[in-house]
Amino acid sequence: MAEPKTDAKPYDPLSVEPRRYQEWLARGYFHAPVDPSREPYSIMMPLPNITGTLHMGHALNHTVQDLLTRWRRMQGRNAMWLPGTDHAGIATHVVMERELAKQGKTRFDMGRETFLEFAWQWKEKYGGLIYSQIRRMGSGCDWDRVTFTMDPAYYDAVMECFLRLYQKGAIYYGKRMIHWCPKDLTSVSELEVDHQPVETSLWYVRYRGADRGPDVIIATQRPETILADVAVAVHPDDERYRNLVGRLVIVPIANRPVPVIADRRVDPAFGTGALKITPGHDPLDNEIGADHDLPVMVVLDEGGRMTPETGSYSGMDRFEAREAVARDLDAAGLIEKREPYKTNVGRCDRCKTILEPYITDQWFVRVKELAAPAIEAVRQGRVRFHPERWTKVYLDWMENIHDWNISRRLWWGHRIPVWHCANGHHMAGREAPARCPACGGTALTQEEQILDTWFSSAAWPFATLGWPKQTPDLAYFYPTSVLATGRDIIFLWVVRMIMFGLEFMGDAPFTDVYINPTVLNIEGKRMSKSLGTGLDPLDYVEQGYGADALRFALTLRCSQGQQDLRFGEKMLEDVRNFNNKIWNAARFVRMHLEGFAPSAGGGTPALIDRWILSRYARLARTVTESLDTFEFDKAARALYDFIWSEYCDWYLELVKVDLYRSSLESARRRSIQHTLWTVLEGTMRLLHPIMPHITEEIWQSLPHQGESIVVASWPESNALPIDEDAEARIGTVMAVVRAIRSIRADLGLPPAAQLAPMLRATADAKSMLESHRDYVATLARASGLTIAGDGSATLGTVGTIADGVGVLLAVSETDRPRARKRLEGELRAARAHLERTRRRLDDPEFTARAPVEVVEEERRRDQELRGRERLLQRYLEDLG
RNA sequence: GGGCGGUUAGCUCAGUGGUAGAGCGCAUCCUUCACACGGAUGAGGUCACAGGUUCAAGACCUGUACCGCCCACCA
Numbered sequence: 006m007a008e009p010k011t012d013a014k015p016y017d018p019l020s021v022e023p024r025r026y027q028e029w030l031a032r033g034y035f036h037a038p039v040d041p042s043r044e045p046y047s048i049m050m051p052l053p054n055i056t057g058t059l060h061m062g063h064a065l066n067h068t069v070q071d072l073l074t075r076w077r078r079m080q081g082r083n084a085m086w087l088p089g090t091d092h093a094g095i096a097t098h099v100v101m102e103r104e105l106a107k108q109g110k111t112r113f114d115m116g117r118e119t120f121l122e123f124a125w126q127w128k129e130k131y132g133g134l135i136y137s138q139i140r141r142m143g144s145g146c147d148w149d150r151v152t153f154t155m156d157p158a159y160y161d162a163v164m165e166c167f168l169r170l171y172q173k174g175a176i177y178y179g180k181r182m183i184h185w186c187p188k189d190l191t192s193v194s195e196l197e198v199d200h201q202p203v204e205t206s207l208w209y210v211r212y213r214g215a216d217r218g219p220d221v222i223i224a225t226q227r228p229e230t231i232l233a234d235v236a237v238a239v240h241p242d243d244e245r246y247r248n249l250v251g252r253l254v255i256v257p258i259a260n261r262p263v264p265v266i267a268d269r270r271v272d273p274a275f276g277t278g279a280l281k282i283t284p285g286h287d288p289l290d291n292e293i294g295a296d297h298d299l300p301v302m303v304v305l306d307e308g309g310r311m312t313p314e315t316g317s318y319s320g321m322d323r324f325e326a327r328e329a330v331a332r333d334l335d336a337a338g339l340i341e342k343r344e345p346y347k348t349n350v351g352r353c354d355r356c357k358t359i360l361e362p363y364i365t366d367q368w369f370v371r372v373k374e375l376a377a378p379a380i381e382a383v384r385q386g387r388v389r390f391h392p393e394r395w396t397k398v399y400l401d402w403m404e405n406i407h408d409w410n411i412s413r414r415l416w417w418g419h420r421i422p423v424w425h426c427a428n429g430h431h432m433a434g435r436e437a438p439a440r441c442p443a444c445g446g447t448a449l450t451q452e453e454q455i456l457d458t459w460f461s462s463a464a465w466p467f468a469t470l471g472w473p474k475q476t477p478d479l480a481y482f483y484p485t486s487v488l489a490t491g492r493d494i495i496f497l498w499v500v501r502m503i504m505f506g507l508e509f510m511g512d513a514p515f516t517d518v519y520i521n522p523t524v525l526n527i528e529g530k531r532m533s534k535s536l537g538t539g540l541d542p543l544d545y546v547e548q549g550y551g552a553d554a555l556r557f558a559l560t561l562r563c564s565q566g567q568q569d570l571r572f573g574e575k576m577l578e579d580v581r582n583f584n585n586k587i588w589n590a591a592r593f594v595r596m597h598l599e600g601f602a603p604s605a606g607g608g609t610p611a612l613i614d615r616w617i618l619s620r621y622a623r624l625a626r627t628v629t630e631s632l633d634t635f636e637f638d639k640a641a642r643a644l645y646d647f648i649w650s651e652y653c654d655w656y657l658e659l660v661k662v663d664l665y666r667s668s669l670e671s672a673r674r675r676s677i678q679h680t681l682w683t684v685l686e687g688t689m690r691l692l693h694p695i696m697p698h699i700t701e702e703i704w705q706s707l708p709h710q711g712e713s714i715v716v717a718s719w720p721e722s723n724a725l726p727i728d729e730d731a732e733a734r735i736g737t738v739m740a741v742v743r744a745i746r747s748i749r750a751d752l753g754l755p756p757a758a759q760l761a762p763m764l765r766a767t768a769d770a771k772s773m774l775e776s777h778r779d780y781v782a783t784l785a786r787a788s789g790l791t792i793a794g795d796g797s798a799t800l801g802t803v804g805t806i807a808d809g810v811g812v813l814l815a816v817s818e819t820d821r822p823r824a825r826k827r828l829e830g831e832l833r834a835a836r837a838h839l840e841r842t843r844r845r846l847d848d849p850e851f852t853a854r855a856p857v858e859v860v861e862e863e864r865r866r867d868q869e870l871r872g873r874e875r876l877l878q879r880y881l882e883d884l885g
Numbered sequence: 886g887g888g889c890g891g892u893u894a895g896c897u898c899a900g901u902g903g904u905a906g907a908g909c910g911c912a913u914c915c916u917u918c919a920c921a922c923g924g925a926u927g928a929g930g931u932c933a934c935a936g937g938u939u940c941a942a943g944a945c946c947u948g949u950a951c952c953g954c955c956c957a958c959c960a
Contacts, residue, residue, distance in 0.1 A: 014920065200958080207960085225960060238960095275959045287960070349958070394889070398955075401888075405956090492955085527897080529953075561908090562898070568890050568954065571897065579908065582922040593919035642899070646907080657919075665918090743926090749914095750926035756915055786917095838904065845903095850940040859903055859941090866904075 016588035018551025022698040026143060034715045035145040037085035039481045046082035047485040048074055049466050054093035055128050056100045059138035061524040061532055061572060062491060064542040068556040069489045069521055071144045072694035076632050079719040085482060086145060087469055089152035090132055094418040094458045095189060099355045101127055117416050124417045138543055143552045143697045152469045154461050162468035163419045163461045164435055166509060171433040175371050178431060182291045183410050185363030186353040187309030191414040192367060194457065196497050197354040207346035208331055211339045212237060215253035215262045222341050224276025226348060228334060229326040232259050232315055233302040236282035238293060241267035243278050257339050268293050288362050309361055368412035368421060375504040376406045382513045388503060391519045391635040392565040402496055411457045418455035425450055463501035466514035484512050489519040519635050522563060527573030545577055553696035554580040557641060560695050564638040583645060584699055590653050591703040594681045597664055603708050607679025608672050614680040615731035617656040621684045622725035628691045629722050644692050652684060655739060662783045682707060687720045734773050737808040738780060744807035745785035751827045752820050761789025765811035803828060804880040806873050825884055832877045839870040
């Protein structure tokens, strides 16, 4: 492993990160071969689309997966993170066809074969881009296992899934009303419908009664579908229309008589309470029509244009036809009114075209039987969601799951392995059978449609490992450990993986599902390239912040409490500063590590060493526990606070007192070196999962065991002792230092002025302070410090009480007013506090009902505050 | 319409029923030999609102308001 390249004062991530990543790759650290002697840990990357580039959401999601993988590897697991990409049928179609449209072409001009060639070229060209971006983020994926959903072996696995479901009768075929995109010419999933509010009109249209019967007025948003009306429906209890049910009314323009029917699904409060029934163009009408044995009429074609049967409207676009029909109705005197109306329209998630309810031949998976075990797996806790609240979201949805429309009228994807014969029979198989088993016919054609992208990605956790072959990989890594993803694809993907895993492997595909927050910009708006609010993570990385900074900034805000994470560049500045802090702390440590060898041991640690070692032990616990419970922000915050506040601001400053002492003994030096090294080296390991590059760079610059921090061991927190005595004593030192600094600042004393404060302490604290007087004197710049017993007199001083120690400073005549102000302020605060404590202790309810420890604590505090009040009062009097 | 989050310092957010916290920003001071991408000291909060439970509520319960997300979509 290379030596650190630079010792510059500011840390430069750009000169470190790509180099370190290359080394890791070259040494194969991210490849996890099957090894039955070790416990596996595996994560399957939520596969990005080949058309995609890395966005901030990926940056967060990948950081989480990478830190989990790196952490578990350091804990000794055989950790494997499998990367891959998705062919993403419709998404890829949309971008490719947009490209074709620029040349004035459609995919139909090219034909299926040519288009697929074009698609493969596209995949070759853009499919690799996202991988290089992933690598730039430091993600330690097992690149030997990278998988594309249309790789031959994966393709075969998808076929196997379909065939097995087909054979067990879980798949059916037929004409169904689905969400249809008239631009992409395919069905789309109900989960991929983007509902958006829109301003439109509600037309009130008069349908004349047949045979001189009464007229009825219906309200509709879609006059163009009037031509396909087959009935008018009212609520059975609606008194207004009681005498109308069973009679006929005339559909305007079409001049067809249709029945008035009664159905409970009609809302009498909406519009006029009368609903036109158009089973060919509306899902509710389709249901009602089917229940009343009404025919289905269709007046729009697959492109959303009026059919040839519509006479003068023939060929008109649906929106054009809407106005035309409305005009004609108006001319015929049949429009009672037209009012503005706000409603929601469903748009194609990919191309934003308004979708049509449309009836075509579709393939479906009967999903209830697959859902039942998937529900059980979560109920029984075999699959756990983090944060836990997503469990309910999952269960609620699964309990109301609808059959799954898996066919898409696209070309780029897995073609459905079914053959149709001329007599309407169909049969499944990888190859075309010689003749139809049902009728013996030989005129067989393959199904044109392909499978929904989510059908293929549902097999991701096992198809990537060689299934249906019983490979060693599959046996070893399945089921995987954690699935980390965003909440937007819980229904589309997570539920389907659980169903497929249970169906085909007999086991849920993972034990834990971590749902990461959604990354928003600093205004709280969704990031979107089209809105110009998208932020390219790689831009920030290359601007000089580096991948580590981005990873840490995201991790620091990756809490379970909130579903969103607001991101702004300021956050990267903060982490850049943090990295610089770490970098310079390491430089400092290195400067003082001359002649140090860890093997020599540290001898007897001083109190300050014991203190930082104890704090480090706590850090190791916090970080480990936080990672274990998916509370990544806690881990990051603990590291940040420890490194900056405790290690740098306090320990390094304390240790300088010893290091710069003219009479530093070699034993003391060795013990300092050992502590500096132990804590920094260990902290780098604790930080490595979040910031892999800088920690490697620093770790390599320190004495270390092993060839890389990537494969170093995780600090075993149980082996690190907590030293409460050292923590308490150094806590007192810190409080005293802070008190002196505070007095100095309040009095506006120049920094050059060496102070001569007096500390008054009880015997125990006094002896501790005496042995640590140099630390206090140096850190507080108070060379004239004296330490006295509890009873000594004080005159003309300002003072405070820090952790039970009186801190006093003689005050000059000119400083008196400021000193008095300070004392009065402190006294006021103490009295206010005391009053609160008093009120509690005077409350018999409190002393009777609160736990003994709490009451004791309150008494102790009361005593302390009384002492404090007394002393402050005396200081004030002494000040004169 | 139903469900789920959120509402804490100017901003972004932590916060296990028992003395309200961090980072940034702000103010004052410090170019001391790891770091000015730094150090020190401060100012700044009726924890959205209203009830309730409790000796004790920012935390628990019930409502309300606002912000956001998801589901269902009355044509």
